[in-house]
Amino acid sequence: MAFISSGYNPAKPMEGRITDIGPRDYHDFLPPVIAKNKGQWAYHEILEPGVLVHVAESGDKVFTVRVGAARLMSVTHIREICEIADKHCGGHLRFTTRNNVEFMVDDESKLAALKEDLSSRKFPGGSYKFPIGGTGAGISNVVHTQGWVHCHTPATDASGPVKAIMDVVFEDFQSMRMPAPVRIALACCLNMCGAVHCSDIGVVGIHRKPPMIDHEWTDQLCEIPLAVASCPTAAVRPSKVEIGDKKVNSIAIKNERCMYCGNCYTMCPALPISDGEGDGVVIMVGGKVSNRISQPMFSKVVVAYIPNETPRWPTLTDKIKHIIEVYAANARKYERLGEWANRIGWEKFFELTGLEFTHHLIDDFRDPAYYTWRQSTQFKF
Amino acid sequence: MAKHATPKLDQLESGPWPSFVSDIKQEAENRAKNPKGLDYQIPVDCPEDLLGVLELSYNDGETHWKHGGIVGVFGYGGGVIGRYCDQPEKFPGVAHFHTVRLNQPSGKYYTSEYLRALCDIWDLRGSGLTNMHGSTGDIVLLGTTTPQLEEIFWEVTHNLDTDLGGSGSNLRTPADCLGQTRCEYACYDTSALALEMTREYQDELHRPAFPYKFKFKFDGCPNGCVAAIARSDFSVIGTWKDGIKIDQAAVKAYVAGEFKPNAGAHSGRDWGKFDLVEEVVKRCPSEAISWDGSTMSIDRKECVRCMHCINTMPRALRIGDERGASILCGAKAPILDGAQMSSLVVPFVEAEAPFDEIKEVVENIWDWWMEEGKNRERLGETMKRLSLQKLLEVTGQQADPRHVMEPRHNPYIFFKEEEVPGGWDRDITEYRKRHLR
Numbered sequence: 021m022a023f024i025s026s027g028y029n030p031a032k033p034m035e036g037r038i039t040d041i042g043p044r045d046y047h048d049f050l051p052p053v054i055a056k057n058k059g060q061w062a063y064h065e066i067l068e069p070g071v072l073v074h075v076a077e078s079g080d081k082v083f084t085v086r087v088g089a090a091r092l093m094s095v096t097h098i099r100e101i102c103e104i105a106d107k108h109c110g111g112h113l114r115f116t117t118r119n120n121v122e123f124m125v126d127d128e129s130k131l132a133a134l135k136e137d138l139s140s141r142k143f144p145g146g147s148y149k150f151p152i153g154g155t156g157a158g159i160s161n162v163v164h165t166q167g168w169v170h171c172h173t174p175a176t177d178a179s180g181p182v183k184a185i186m187d188v189v190f191e192d193f194q195s196m197r198m199p200a201p202v203r204i205a206l207a208c209c210l211n212m213c214g215a216v217h218c219s220d221i222g223v224v225g226i227h228r229k230p231p232m233i234d235h236e237w238t239d240q241l242c243e244i245p246l247a248v249a250s251c252p253t254a255a256v257r258p259s260k261v262e263i264g265d266k267k268v269n270s271i272a273i274k275n276e277r278c279m280y281c282g283n284c285y286t287m288c289p290a291l292p293i294s295d296g297e298g299d300g301v302v303i304m305v306g307g308k309v310s311n312r313i314s315q316p317m318f319s320k321v322v323v324a325y326i327p328n329e330t331p332r333w334p335t336l337t338d339k340i341k342h343i344i345e346v347y348a349a350n351a352r353k354y355e356r357l358g359e360w361a362n363r364i365g366w367e368k369f370f371e372l373t374g375l376e377f378t379h380h381l382i383d384d385f386r387d388p389a390y391y392t393w394r395q396s397t398q399f400k401f
Numbered sequence: 402m403a404k405h406a407t408p409k410l411d412q413l414e415s416g417p418w419p420s421f422v423s424d425i426k427q428e429a430e431n432r433a434k435n436p437k438g439l440d441y442q443i444p445v446d447c448p449e450d451l452l453g454v455l456e457l458s459y460n461d462g463e464t465h466w467k468h469g470g471i472v473g474v475f476g477y478g479g480g481v482i483g484r485y486c487d488q489p490e491k492f493p494g495v496a497h498f499h500t501v502r503l504n505q506p507s508g509k510y511y512t513s514e515y516l517r518a519l520c521d522i523w524d525l526r527g528s529g530l531t532n533m534h535g536s537t538g539d540i541v542l543l544g545t546t547t548p549q550l551e552e553i554f555w556e557v558t559h560n561l562d563t564d565l566g567g568s569g570s571n572l573r574t575p576a577d578c579l580g581q582t583r584c585e586y587a588c589y590d591t592s593a594l595a596l597e598m599t600r601e602y603q604d605e606l607h608r609p610a611f612p613y614k615f616k617f618k619f620d621g622c623p624n625g626c627v628a629a630i631a632r633s634d635f636s637v638i639g640t641w642k643d644g645i646k647i648d649q650a651a652v653k654a655y656v657a658g659e660f661k662p663n664a665g666a667h668s669g670r671d672w673g674k675f676d677l678v679e680e681v682v683k684r685c686p687s688e689a690i691s692w693d694g695s696t697m698s699i700d701r702k703e704c705v706r707c708m709h710c711i712n713t714m715p716r717a718l719r720i721g722d723e724r725g726a727s728i729l730c731g732a733k734a735p736i737l738d739g740a741q742m743s744s745l746v747v748p749f750v751e752a753e754a755p756f757d758e759i760k761e762v763v764e765n766i767w768d769w770w771m772e773e774g775k776n777r778e779r780l781g782e783t784m785k786r787l788s789l790q791k792l793l794e795v796t797g798q799q800a801d802p803r804h805v806m807e808p809r810h811n812p813y814i815f816f817k818e819e820e821v822p823g824g825w826d827r828d829i830t831e832y833r834k835r836h837l838r
Contacts, residue, residue: 145414
């Protein structure tokens with residue numbers, strides 16, 4: 021392998037250097053019909069699952085075909101997306117906030133060929149490369165994180181469980197039979213990159229064992245005061261430990277105070293927390309970010325622990341599928357999962373879904389806990 | 402023959418949803434074939450080694466990526482995340498596998514020409530694997546080695562007019578919904594604001610100076626497609642002040658069943674005939690809507706702009722003309738103190754270019770937070786610790802019932818000394834003249 025220079029000269033790093041320019045101007049990328057009608061859109065309709073039309077005041081129309089995508093994608097796959105965009109869409113495309121890809125055409129006559137092309141492409145293993153769907157009162161793509169593919173703090177994988185979940189709910193990606201949109205999100209640890217804490221269904225990786233302490237390395241890898249300060253429950257404190265005949269500065273952890281958030285590990289690599297037996301996921305439900313009808317809501321934990329059952333997480337996918345079916349059968353039109361649960365009451369939610377209510381589901385973390393306990397005799401038997 | 406056996410991952414190739422495993426395999430095969438005859442600048446077999454290390458995680462139930470490592474490009478403190486495998490001997494192709502975050506364009510629109518140029522860079526100098534996109538919004542290039550970082554930076558800035566994104570205790574790459582480019586609900590130009598704010602605050606994006614990360618997200622309307630209210634320290638959410646505009650003829654067309662309610666979003670099931678009273682009037686959260694059988698009216702003074710009626714009848718109802726945005730602050734995920742939603746700070750700004758009014762709010766907040774925030778304390782946590790009043794004070798906002806869901810429950814009120822006649826200095830001798838010890 022011969023090193024190929026880009027033009028950068030390490031001896032003179034400032035020579036010709038361009039910095040702080042920000043992103044490429046979006047005007048360079050807008051399809052002509054979009055650029056022409058920006059700010060002048062009159063209304064839109066979902067023609068069929070995954071296919072939208074936006075109509076401008078001018079009468080111009082843009083037809084969008086939305087396809088699901090694994091967020092992790094190769095350059096070979098991106099080049100295939102480009103080939104499709106060139107063939108049907110004048111070389112334009114966009115990505116949605118939920119990691120779908122949108123192909124747009126300015127004439128209805130171009131739709132059929134585009135749709136056929138997208139649906140016909142499959143990976144050798146049999147999965148669709150570009151499944152059409154993800155609109156309206158259905159289930160769109162799962163917003164997710166890195167997991168075991170590329171992150172140093174996860175308690176579960178991300179791409180794998182997402183693939184498993186989307187396979188199970190695939191029909192609802194391609195149809196719109198839900199009472200309202202169901203947004204699923206997955207975060208592989210409590211840092212929760214992505215709005216998992218406000219999703220209709222959130223899957224969150226959790227640890228269940230306090231960190232180990234790598235005493236030999238603690239003082240070399242960490243700022244001990246920062247690790248101590250990072251603990252939200254004051255479970256971490258400085259200590260001295262004897263290693264051989266040497267006394268070293270290290271850390272002690274009060275295990276019963278630890279709720280395994282992993283924040284100390286983020287501050288101190290000598291406190292690894294992940295564990296094949298201890299780690300797994302929780303299911304949270306009922307969150308949303310939209311202001312529609314009711315105000316934005318946090319998701320609530322309804323299953324406190326499911327082990328990481330690689331490669332397809334069957335207990336997790338079964339429970340998600342079950343929650344979705346009970347919701348679909350019982351909620352009113354326009355009612356989000358959390359709005360439905362609030363209306364019927366959470367005791368009814370557990371009755372209808374058959375999910376087991378355990379002591380783990382009663383909040384015991386500081387002030388927020390108090391506001392979730394029932395202070396009323398208004399409840400349902 | 403694959404380099405590593407991956408029996409568990411292979412099971413993720415079946416089923417209808419796009420398989421990332423199949424895609425990584427396709428990339429591995431492509432790199433092995435090397436149809437363009439490239440002189441790959443990082444190990445050719447990194448996709449295969451990535452599958453290998455992931456299979457190991459599937460067996461162990463534990464990640465095999467090491468903690469941290471500081472790498473980056475000259476003069477920047479953000480944009481590159483160091484990543485090393487903890488089994489480098491078994492998987493040398495991914496021993497050093499850093500992430501590069503690139504600043505995505507507003508609305509995530511692209512041309513194939515641009516994406517191909519990006520792919521060419523990443524083929525030659527990286528793993529050929531990406532995230533399109535990261536949770537915060539960036540284009541995420543997954544996996545390269547340290548000597549390639551300056552080369553990649555040079556090529557993306559010189560050839561793609563694109564900069565790195567943010568990481569660390571920086572401003573993170575701002576993100577927006579697609580806004581006015583293709584949505585009739587957008588109350589301001591989210592694309593323009595995202596671009597302007599990103600360019601204006603490059604220094605904060607690339608050089609860590611904050612207590613912790615800081616996120617801008619820009620939603621065009623209260624539907625919140627980019628989840629600003631849940632995910633960003635500074636959430637700008639489009640809204641309007643005047644009334645919803647009503648096209649009575651179109652309302653009748655919905656009632657008559659000519660137009661599909663909710664833009665056709667419920668077509669997968671028979672919900673029966675559209676019922677304006679049940680589906681719109683009764684579901685209005687502030688009971689602002691009435692319908693007398695031929696005319697729909699909305700009491701604009703009562704409307705809370707929740708979007709439900711507009712979403713349900715997009716051809717009949719339109720957002721008002723007096724448009725702008727609300728600014729809410731302090732959202733974050735649970736670590737450390739539990740999840741927080743953004744709280745309302747500025748009920749209304751006009752949100753017109755060059756957006757000076759919004760920048761002033763941002764800069765006042767930063768000045769305060771950089772002074773008062775503790776290490777690794779998000780704005781929402783500083784607000785919780787030092788109060789919303791403090792934030793209103795530093796941003797020059799008058800307290801307003803809109804700032805709260807309800808007034809305080811306790812009378813433990815902090816008064817300022819100047820608010821109390823005579824101040825706080827009192828004379829104990831004078832007091833004792835009136836009250837014996």
